[in-house]
Amino acid sequence: MNTLLCVAATRFYLKRPWQLCLAIFGIALGVAVYVGVDLANDSARRAFNVTASLINGSTTHQLVGTANDIPNSLYRDLHLKYGVRFAAPVIEDGVRLASNTRRELTVLGIDPLKETEFRGFSSFIPGSETNLPQLISEPGTALLPESLMSELGLERDDELGLLVGNIEKKIRVIGTVRDISLTAEGATAPIIMDIATAQELFNRTTISRIDLILNDSEAEDLTSLDLPNVLLTDANDRNASFDELARAFQTNLTALSLLALLVGVFLIYATMSFAVVQRRKTFGVLRALGVDRNQLLLVTLSEALIIGAIATLLGVLLGHQLANSLVELVLQTTGDFYFRSNVAPATPSILLYIKGFILGVATTLAAAAAPALDAAHTMPQTAISRAKLERSTRKIADRAALISVPISLAALVLLGFSTKSLYLGFIGLFLVIAASTLLIPTATRVFAKLVEPALERSFGISGSLAARGISASLSRTGVATAALTVAVATVIGIGLMVSSFRISVDEWLSGTLTADIYLSTESENVFSNSRIEELNAIQGVIGTSITRFIRVPTEQGELTIRAQRAGPLGWGLSLIEEFPDAIERMESNEGILVSEPLAFRQGLEPGDKLPLPTKQGKEEFTILGSFKDYNTNGGTILMSLSLYRTYWNDEDINGVGVYLDTNSDRENTISEIRTFLEETPSVRYRSTDFIQEQSLSIFDQTFKITEVLRVLAGLVAFLGLFSALMSIEIEKTREVATLRAMGLDPRQIGILTLSQTSLLGLASGLFAIPLGIIMAILLIYVINVRSFGWSMSLVLSSQPLLFGVLLALTASILAGIYPTVRAIKFNVAPQLRDE
């Protein structure tokens, strides 16, 4: 490549440092968001995988109870009666630190003598002074992860307070498990104790599961035994439904980050288009001097490559920093899916940084290709003529507007024909964005024409010139407006989706939580019939709903069964399917209802049969309908308590909803209920208001990451608008100088410049409203449904719309200030002389 051409190109950018810096920062931010989310997703995903393998070790299969936990006797029988060689009993449960109730930890109760076969201590290696047999011989002892020991400042033989439900229990630390080798991979080792100590801690006589190491024929043999009340599952399939949710969540984040990158792409396109357009005359001269098309193409693509590489490198570094903040948010949300939050972030793979870099540079080159080809393929004399450029731009814009029609149709076909695929949903969304983008330059021209009379009436010739300038410089203004519209629409679309979702969740909670107080327990046999009767007899209590929650293993992963006897205000269900008698039929034990996400994911329709493991073996239940459910528990099955008791032979209750008389002394009733509960400290008391508040706070926490991405996309949009408008105005220096020479005073020049930038900002903001609403509709009715199976309604709240328009207007006004001051202050004569 010719050195002087490179020198000329370099100096072009160095003479416009602000333009270069804004472009680099904008691209970097777009790349950073993508890389940050990708790294955070990977870190979280690997952290969960490592934690799962740490807990499971060499386990190939697990025996889990179909309703309750497993009795100890089964473990004994496996060895003695059924000849299973490798079996290990496990209690896995959660506790909270008494000193910090927000800190959740996993307890793993194991048989230390079996560990060499299963986890083989390859995952958690006992510290050098740890005496394993002591775990068995001394009750109430445990091994703590080394990191937790140092974090809490504990020494050997110190006591640690743990909260089980609401009850504080003490354990004595007799040693450590090393997690140094694991923290780099992201896992935090669990608290290890002997299974008997764990049973005492959780006040249970059963075990959570039995881990097994089986080959295929052993597994078949065990299955053929048809053991009662247990199910043999593949160790890797247990979390299938949660994995699916977590994957959908991460796909959504990746897509949102790609939207931010898309905004960055527009920025690159806008920057390169400006850089080409600003030098059309230079390119024309160069072509006249004999520089051929390939040389010009090479120069412009090299510029893009260098800018892209610098910006991407910066973006990857920023992304690394961003990932550190995002990973906690991702872990929190995916942790909710898994009911675990003891996972530390993993160090992301270096390949992701390389992938981010390649994607950033490739995107830059792809975005720069069109302007570069434009530069290379213009005839020399055309290149010198600005008027010809604008004429051809108008033609291209009109053609682009026509092309947007088939693209929109393609998007509609894609979205209409694919009802399940999330990826096709996203392709449809991106096609809609592409179609809208192609419409915008022509829409900008029409908009400028429409507002011209009003501007002329308000600001005289300055206003008229401002509007005309937009049409006259469509090669600049069209691209800028399109880029900004997409960016602002993204901000609006995500904002509307989140606010609609929040309103739906709030309404769902209000409808579902029909009782005033909810009591729950993890312990067994707390709510006997007599205790429920006593509760009903309290003055001011008008009734109760009683519920049995269990987790059952199925081929699709673990599902929640909610077996209920409704309270005086009914079930509080919002049915999806149009089967008005579904609840009555469920009450008469004709079948079950399934949650909307479960129905969507597994394609379950009313009338279908769903096989479930019961105490009488696998039984098929008729689906009567589906109900709205925004839980992230992987899927819920609702049935009447009597149906459940028939098949599961389980009389226990672990949830009670208490309904209060609105006319009675509420405070007094609550006080009596609290006194009543003093006998059963393991029962958790929560008011409906508290649950609603907590749920919405979890919702806000979950969408914090979306909010962060929205703000970042907004920032990219702001930078894009700012740099684009500033470029347009600064480029008009000569035109402004001519107007000054013709007698326009500085005030009129100020009005001209500011009204033009504001007009472009306003156009972007206004165009972004319909596009943002369309994006929200697609996010709500396509993406969310396909990701999580959640349906909701679009609520058009004004806040996200106003925010988008204000973002565009503020950026445009700020962008207009510098050129305005410059236009007012500069010396007119040299600007007129200088061609």
Place this chain on the structure above:
Amino acid sequence: MDVQPNNQQIQLIKVEKAYGKHNVLSNCNVNIKRGEFVVIVGRSGSGKSTLLNLIGGLDKPTLGEINILGYSLHTLNEEKLSNLRRKYFGFVFQFFNLIPTLTALENIRLPMSLNGISKKDSINGAKLLLKELRLSGLENHFPDELSGGEQQRVAIARALSHRPEIILADEPTGNLDLETANEVLDLLNTTCRRRGTTLIMATHSKEVMGLADQIFSIRDSEIKKAST
């Protein structure tokens, strides 16, 4: 791409050029020999620049044939046309059209650099031209730091730097005061004469006509040879 020996260096045979329905040039026949100073006159918008663009391969005729240095321009693709311009043409424009991000020296070096002349030789060559055109001391000035006359002299130096066969000058004095214009004209004429370079100039200037070997006048899209 090498020049084929031909006494008729530039030939336009029945050339026509129209933009839409508007005929700019019709039945245009021109023959120019090597080393001649040719002036094209006519009113603004008469088609002078169009004629120069056609000769320089910057534009294509609607009808007719243009032969330059033995090449039929219509047979050359874009790449070959670029090559032809790079090697054998020098351009001087009314508004100078210097590359704003290159210094005076670099602007002059550019055609040499594009033709593969080494950096050292191109710097030496450019410095000689700067001296010849009385621009010494302005080597490192950017175009916006030079006066109009200085910019046009740099543009002339750039046009001459790679020793082209033909220089096309489109109203090179149109943007200069009389004194500077005469100075620039004198420079162009003497340098081209000394080097044997063909100079084709579109101009309004009557002073130039006295120096020309051939004068073509364009009126109502028709080109006529005027007496010198």
